[in-house]
Amino acid sequence: MFTWADFWGGFVLPGMVTGGLLLAGWRGTRRRWSARESRSWAGPLAVAAGFAAGYLALLGWPGFPPLDAVDWPLFLALPLAPLGLLDARWRLDLPVRVLLLLAAVATAIVLIAWPLLSAEGASEGIGWRVVVATLVSMIFLVPLDVMAVRAWAGRYAAIALAAAAPAAAVLMLSGSAKLGFAGGVLAVTQLAAWMAYVIQGRAAFARGCVLVFGTLMASLLWSASLYAELWTFDALLLGLAPQMAWLRYAIPLRAGWFARSIAPVLLVLAVACVPVVRLWWTQPADDPYEGYGESAAVQIER
């Protein structure tokens, strides 16, 4: 049941916080510093604060440390912001960014899996899953980070939004409305960031944003994989979806604006929607007696 209070808390508030911080950070510095320095450096802080605000408004304070491991993304958001700001402000080299991303993702994945890792009689399998999940997340997030540095920030935010919105639906359909709401809040931050970047134009700057957005998205998918019913295949497709945007560089310049800018985003959206469609079609029937009635009818016919 989605109420107006949920709409304000889960959609309007995170959007306002993210967009507001991005624009305020940019406007606050552009008069004092050079054009290069005045770029919209506040992205990581804006995404983290927007996510935390929306999460708290929609799902409430879970207590610290959280009882449910799936609540860790809320507490990961704010420490990630200063790490992202380091890159946004001082333009870190790729190896340093990869190390920061690895530290953030590994911490998130271990924290979320900790109840299973520390449980009595925990199998070795969960340890291996943690290692594989960290490596796979890095395989998907490092190219996204390179893209965020290389592409115009608005394009990066559109790609992140095209992946995050279907991911929220997948989380919801995988047996957890709570994770679905959190995914929705993360998607709203990307929508607000895209809108702010469009307003900023050439000053838009998405360095450091993948550290926050990517780690949070990996955390939500990992949570759903461990504690809800998210299929690994669906999680992999959601991780793969943003990589589709790299096809833009295979499209010749003469192909035009639509083919080079809009089509890759639509391709990201299409790939991310595959698990949504699969889950939608394979949901169990609402009527628990539907199957019973059919089999009874078949039996009578026989």
Place this chain on the structure above:
Amino acid sequence: MARYRTLLRITAAGCLAGMLALAASTAAAAPFAVDAVHSTVLFSIKHLNTSTAWGRFNEMSGTVELEGDNSQIDVQLQVDSVDTADAKRDQHLKGPDFFSAKQFPTISFKSTKITKVDENSYEVEGKLTLHGVSKPIQVTIQTAGPNRGLRGMILGLDTEFKIKRSDYGMKFMLGGLSDEVRIIVSLECSAQ
């Protein structure tokens, strides 16, 4: 001679009755194991503050001992066995929105103090652990038996109580699903 036979019969019947009574009292003192097939744990919750939705746990285990110095009740429910007659709803209940069965696979009750009120009722204080949170609760249980079953002595326990799920960290959808949960427990326990 006939008088002796009658006397012998009366004596034998008396001995048998005495032995049965002794067996019954010993059985009440001996630990009983929860028989999951003949036991029921139901819960109900208000849906949208209108109707009452019911569910049950199908798998449980535990031991019960009501007499003597070692009296205690120790029961565990398998969260994964939650059953509300709707597969989609069961999956949702097992997920992180409610019970989070993978993180918290069992619900348990362990008594800390058992006080006999009368022949068939006891005041039981103990710890209910649900969703990883342990809280003290006090319930009154009604007992039946011990009676002779097909495979030995059996004992019945019935109780009903209410908890607030938010006390146990289950705070999701408090608007749509009531905070207060009614729990009805009916256990059949077999002598071990």
